[in-house]
Amino acid sequence: MPVLKFIWFLCVCTGSVQIPWERSISPNKVPYYINHQAQTTCWDHPKMTELYQALADLNNIKFSAYRTAMKLRRVQKALRLDLVALSSLVEVFREQELQQGEHVMDxxxxxxxxxxxxxxxEEERSILVNIPLCVDMCLNWLLNVYDR
Structure with missing residues (x-):
């Protein structure tokens, strides 16, 4: 069953990028992105690259605590994590059988x-969420934070 879900996700997530970009998968199942116009590849989603540039624009905030808070909030909103209730996260972890332990997620x-x-x-809040984009960007962010 997990293989079928992964194949479904590959089909759905191809919609997370627009032309001239294409989403592809490396042998270790990590997504990467191909720009056919510039003939380049990169590990970061094109929207994530835009987000990083927007975060750099916040570097002119004088106090580091405020600067950090603004950057974290910008990431939270871009990844739509501001919509996530902690109880929902706990429930998803339970459903996915991701309880406490030493298990490392692939x-x-x-x-x-x-x-x-x-x-x-999307169900709980009746808010339209671009799921493929949000999943790709959040996955990109997590892989960068935890260094693939």
Whole structure:
């Protein structure tokens, strides 16, 4: 069953980027992005690159605590994590059988968990969420934070 979910996700997440970009998958199942116009590839989603540039614009905030808070809030809103209730996160972890322990999640498990989380937000809040984009960007951010 996990293989079918992963194949479904590959089909859905191809919609997370627009022309001239294409989403592709490396052998270790980590997504990367191809710009056919510039003939380049990169690990970061094009929207994530835009977000990083927007975060750099906040570097002129004088006090580091405020600067950090603004950057975290910008990331939170861009990834639509401001919509996520902690109780929803706990429930998704339970459903995905991700309880306490030493288990290290692989990319496929992260995709399943993030997809379930964003689907739940869409259902609970009746807010239209671009699930493929949110999953790709959040996955990108998590892989960068935890250094693939």
């Amino acid at each position: 990319v496929v498990e992260m995709i399943h968990g993030l997809t379930a989380l964003y689907e739940r937000q």
